Amino acid sequence: MIKPLKIVVSGPVGAGKTTFIRSLSETEVVDTDADATEDIGKAKTTIALDFGTLTVDDSPIYLFGTPGQDRFDFMWEVVCEGALGLIMLVSGTRPGDLGRARAILEFITSRIPVPFVIGVTHQDLPKVWRPDDVADYFQLPYDRVFGVNATDGDTCMDVIHSIIALANEARNGNPVVQP
Ligand SMILES: Nc1nc2c(ncn2[C@@H]2O[C@H](COP(=O)(O)OP(=O)(O)OP(=O)(O)O)[C@@H](O)[C@H]2O)c(=O)[nH]1
Numbered sequence: 001m002i003k004p005l006k007i008v009v010s011g012p013v014g015a016g017k018t019t020f021i022r023s024l025s026e027t028e029v030v031d032t033d034a035d036a037t038e039d040i041g042k043a044k045t046t047i048a049l050d051f052g053t054l055t056v057d058d059s060p061i062y063l064f065g066t067p068g069q070d071r072f073d074f075m076w077e078v079v080c081e082g083a084l085g086l087i088m089l090v091s092g093t094r095p096g097d098l099g100r101a102r103a104i105l106e107f108i109t110s111r112i113p114v115p116f117v118i119g120v121t122h123q124d125l126p127k128v129w130r131p132d133d134v135a136d137y138f139q140l141p142y143d144r145v146f147g148v149n150a151t152d153g154d155t156c157m158d159v160i161h162s163i164i165a166l167a168n169e170a171r172n173g174n175p176v177v178q179p
């Protein structure tokens with residue numbers, strides 16, 4: 001059996017990590033959503049991880065989602081163990097969370113030299129931050145930042161194809177070059 005490619009989906013609270021994995025997974029998603037105990041603008045939040053699977057071009061992909069809340073940050077390293085690619089999601093409706101997204105990105109990539117792409121969710125809504133705005137914020141090339149509607153698998157697949165290409169380079173022994 002081909003070893004599955006492990007991809008982590010991370011980002012701040014409400015970025016759409018659980019929704020993204022649910023939209024893509026071909027198997028029933030294992031989630032750990034529980035009632036939020038503080039006001040985070042929604043009823044449920046991930047407390048440990050999300051897990052889903054899909055197959056792309058005959059290759060098995062494992063998707064692991066992290067919790068967004070700070071108080072579960074001890075889970076990030078656990079969830080990221082062995083990952084070959086990282087998808088950072090930020091919501092276009094929550095530009096105030098970009099600093100938080102940057103902190104998570106630095107936390108993970110400083111511990112695991114993993115290639116990453118960024119998805120800006122909620123692109124189906126008007127007046128949200130667009131991928132180019134977020135690329136400028138992170139000073140990243142525009143082709144590393146994708147507009148996503150996490151409730152719709154089509155836009156999520158663009159992100160998956162991009163991270164698979166980067167992850168395969170890393171898997172083939174090429175050094176991970178962060179932009
Ligand atoms: N319209 C729209 N709604 C979205 C999108 N992504 C997520 N949502 C909604 O936003 C809310 C939060 O999404 P979640 O998937 O729970 O976010 P999360 O990143 O897993 O959040 P935590 O687990 O709390 O960190 C849910 O009500 C989703 O349905 C999107 O791209 N467009």
Ligand SMILES: [Mg+2]
Nearest residue numbers: 017018045046
């Ligand atoms: Mg979640």
